Amino acid sequence: MAKLALLIRGTALLLCLLVFQAANSLRFAIDKKWIPPFRLKVARFRSCLLGPNFPEWLKSQSNIEVLVLSNANLDDIIPDWFWVTFSQASFLQASGNKLHGSLPAQLPINIVRLNLSSNSLSGSLPSELNAPLLEELLLANNQFIGTIPSSICQLTKLKRLDLSGNQLTGDIMQCQKELVPNSTDQFGSDMLSLALNNNDLTGEFPKFLQRSSGLMFLDLSYNRLFGGLPEWLPQKMPHLKILRVRSNMFSGHIPKSLTSLHGLHYLDIAHNKITGSIPWSLSNLKAMMTVVSHDTGDYIYEESIPVITKDQKRDYTFAIYQLLVVLDLSSNSLAGQIPKEMPLLIGLTNLNLSNNHLTGAIPNKIGDLRQLDSLDLSFNEFSGSIPSSLSALTYLSHLNLSYNNLSGAIPSGQQLQALDNQMYIYIGNPGLCGDPVSRNCSTHDAEQSALEDIDHIPSVYLAMSIGFVVVCGQFSAPC
Ligand SMILES: *[C@@H]1O[C@H](CO)[C@@H](O)[C@H](O)[C@H]1NC(C)=O
Ligand SMILES: *[C@@H]1O[C@H](CO)[C@@H](O)[C@H](O)[C@H]1NC(C)=O
Numbered sequence: 001m002a003k004l005a006l007l008i009r010g011t012a013l014l015l016c017l018l019v020f021q022a023a024n025s026l027r028f029a030i031d032k033k034w035i036p037p038f039r040l041k042v043a044r045f046r047s048c049l050l051g052p053n054f055p056e057w058l059k060s061q062s063n064i065e066v067l068v069l070s071n072a073n074l075d076d077i078i079p080d081w082f083w084v085t086f087s088q089a090s091f092l093q094a095s096g097n098k099l100h101g102s103l104p105a106q107l108p109i110n111i112v113r114l115n116l117s118s119n120s121l122s123g124s125l126p127s128e129l130n131a132p133l134l135e136e137l138l139l140a141n142n143q144f145i146g147t148i149p150s151s152i153c154q155l156t157k158l159k160r161l162d163l164s165g166n167q168l169t170g171d172i173m174q175c176q177k178e179l180v181p182n183s184t185d186q187f188g189s190d191m192l193s194l195a196l197n198n199n200d201l202t203g204e205f206p207k208f209l210q211r212s213s214g215l216m217f218l219d220l221s222y223n224r225l226f227g228g229l230p231e232w233l234p235q236k237m238p239h240l241k242i243l244r245v246r247s248n249m250f251s252g253h254i255p256k257s258l259t260s261l262h263g264l265h266y267l268d269i270a271h272n273k274i275t276g277s278i279p280w281s282l283s284n285l286k287a288m289m290t291v292v293s294h295d296t297g298d299y300i301y302e303e304s305i306p307v308i309t310k311d312q313k314r315d316y317t318f319a320i321y322q323l324l325v326v327l328d329l330s331s332n333s334l335a336g337q338i339p340k341e342m343p344l345l346i347g348l349t350n351l352n353l354s355n356n357h358l359t360g361a362i363p364n365k366i367g368d369l370r371q372l373d374s375l376d377l378s379f380n381e382f383s384g385s386i387p388s389s390l391s392a393l394t395y396l397s398h399l400n401l402s403y404n405n406l407s408g409a410i411p412s413g414q415q416l417q418a419l420d421n422q423m424y425i426y427i428g429n430p431g432l433c434g435d436p437v438s439r440n441c442s443t444h445d446a447e448q449s450a451l452e453d454i455d456h457i458p459s460v461y462l463a464m465s466i467g468f469v470v471v472c473g474q475f476s477a478p479c
C-alpha cells in the first residue's frame with residue numbers, strides 16, 4: 001500500500017505498471033473492505049487482473065471521469081452502484097471481461113464514450129436512453145436480445161455505433177421519423193462507423209445513412225436484410241472505405257456510380273442475391289488502384305477516429321481490414337464478363353468472384369494484380385485459356401479456377417506450381433491439359449493457348465488518366 005500512496009497525488013492512476021507481477025499478467029490484490037483515501041478522476045486498468053469480482057473499492061470513486069477496466073478479468077454482475085457512482089463519467093470502458101447484467105436506461109448524463117464490448121451482457125436495449133452527448137456506443141459481442149429500440153435514434157451525436165455480434169432481431173433501425181432535411185442535429189449525421197453485423201436483423205438498407213456523409217466504415221453483414229443496395233449509396237456516403245453487407249438477402253444490381261467512392265478499398269457483398277453484371281465503374285475505384293504499404297508500422301486510421309495505440313491495434317474494429325484491398329462478389333447471381341479494366345485495380349489483395357454465372361475469358365492482364373494473395377474464380381462459366389500472366393503473381397497463396405469451362409494448357413511458373421492442392425485448383429475444367437491435370441497437351445492445345453494469349457494483347461490499353469480509354473495495338477488502330 002505504500003507504493004500505492006505514492007501515486008495518489010496525480011489524478012491519473014497507472015497502478016498496473018507498479019504493483020506486483022504474477023506470471024505474465026499483473027495482479028492487483030486489494031482488501032475487499034479497503035476505502036481508498038483519495039478521489040480519482042482518471043483510472044486506467046487495462047489488462048490488470050482486477051477480477052474476478054468487481055472491485056468494491058471503486059464504489060467510493062464518484063469523481064471519476066475516465067475509467068478503463070478493459071481485459072481486467074472481471075467475471076461478475078455489473079453492481080447496482082456502478083451507474084450511480086460513475087454518473088459523472090464521460091468515458092467508460094470495461095470491454096473484454098465477463099460482465100453480466102443489462103444496460104440501464106439512465107446512462108451517466110455526460111457520457112461521451114462507452115465501450116462494454118465483449119462481455120456477457122444480456123436483456124434488451126433500454127427503450128429510453130438519456131445520453132445527449134454520447135459519441136461512441138460500443139456493445140459488440142454480448143448477448144443482447146430483442147429489437148433495436150427507437151431510443152437509439154435520439155443519440156444524435158453518435159459517431160460510432162457497434163452492436164455487432166448480439167442476438168438482435170426485428171427491423172433494422174431506419175430512424176426515419178427524424179429525417180428532417182438540412183438539419184445537422186439528427187441521428188446519423190455525425191456517424192463515422194456503424195457495425196450491426198452478426199445479428200438477426202431484417203428490413204431494407206437503413207435510410208438514415210443518407211445523412212451520414214462522413215461514414216467510413218459500414219458493416220451490415222450476416223443479417224437478413226433485403227431489397228436493393230441503394231443507388232444513392234455512393235453519393236451520400238462518399239467517404240466510405242469499408243463496406244461489408246455479406247450474407248444477407250440483398251437483390252438488384254451493384255450500384256453503378258461506385259466510382260465516386262474514392263476511399264473504398266474493401267467491398268464485400270458476397271452471399272446475397274445480386275444480379276446483373278459487374279459494373280465498369282468498379283474497375284475505377286481509386287483506393288483499389290493503389291498499392292497499400294505492407295510494412296506494419298503504426299497506422300493511424302483517420303484523425304477523426306480515436307487514435308489506435310500500438311497495443312490496441314490488433315483487435316480494433318478497423319485494424320483487421322486496414323491492409324486488405326478486397327473485392328468479394330462471390331455467391332451471387334452475377335452474369336456477363338469480368339470488365340476488361342478490372343486489372344487496373346492493382347492494389348487488390350483478395351479477389352473472389354466465385355459462385356456466379358460469369359462468362360467470357362479471364363482478362364489476359366490479370367497478372368497486373370501483383371498484390372493478389374488470393375484469387376477465386378471457381379464455379380462460374382469462364383471459358384478460353386488461362387492467361388500465362390497468372391504466373392507473374394508472386395504473392396499468390398490461394399488460387400481457385402475450378403468448375404469453369406477453361407481449356408488449353410495450364411501455364412507453368414514457379415509460383416503456380418508452389419501452390420497447395422494443385423489438382424483442386426483446376427478441377428472441373430475438362431478442357432485443361434498439362435501439369436497438374438492428367439490430360440497431356442496435344443500440339444493443338446498448345447497452339448490454341450498461344451493464339452488466345454496473343455489475341456488478348458491488343459485488346460484494351462488504358463491511359464493513366466481515369467476514364468480515358470485508348471484502343472490500340474498490333475491488330476487494330478496504330479498507337
Ligand atoms: C472496445 O472494446 C473492444 C473489446 O475489448 C476493443 O477491441 C476495442 O478496441 C475497444 N474500442 C475502443 C475504441 O477503445
Ligand atoms: C435544404 O438545402 C437545399 C440546398 O442545400 C435547399 O435547396 C433546400 O431548400 C433546403 N431545404 C430546407 C427545407 O431548408
Ligand SMILES: *[C@@H]1O[C@H](CO)[C@@H](O)[C@H](O)[C@H]1NC(C)=O
Pocket residue numbers: 270271330331352353354355374375376398
Ligand atoms: C470465395 O467465395 C466462396 C463463396 O462465397 C467461398 O466458398 C470461398 O471460400 C472463397 N474463397 C476464398 C479464397 O476465400
Ligand SMILES: *[C@@H]1O[C@H](CO)[C@@H](O)[C@H](O)[C@H]1NC(C)=O
Pocket residue numbers: 381383384405407
Ligand atoms: C465451353 O467453351 C467452349 C469454347 O472454349 C465453348 O464452345 C462451349 O460452348 C463452352 N461450353 C459451355 C457449357 O459453356
Ligand SMILES: *[C@@H]1O[C@H](CO)[C@@H](O)[C@H](O)[C@H]1NC(C)=O
Pocket residue numbers: 378399400401402420421422424425
Ligand atoms: C476450389 O473450390 C472447390 C469448390 O469449392 C473446392 O472443391 C476446391 O478444393 C478448391 N480448391 C482449392 C485449391 O482450394
Ligand SMILES: *[C@@H]1O[C@H](CO)[C@@H](O)[C@H](O)[C@H]1NC(C)=O
Pocket residue numbers: 438439440
Ligand atoms: C503424357 O506424356 C508423358 C510423357 O510426356 C507420357 O509418359 C504419358 O504416358 C502421357 N500420358 C498420356 C495419358 O498420354
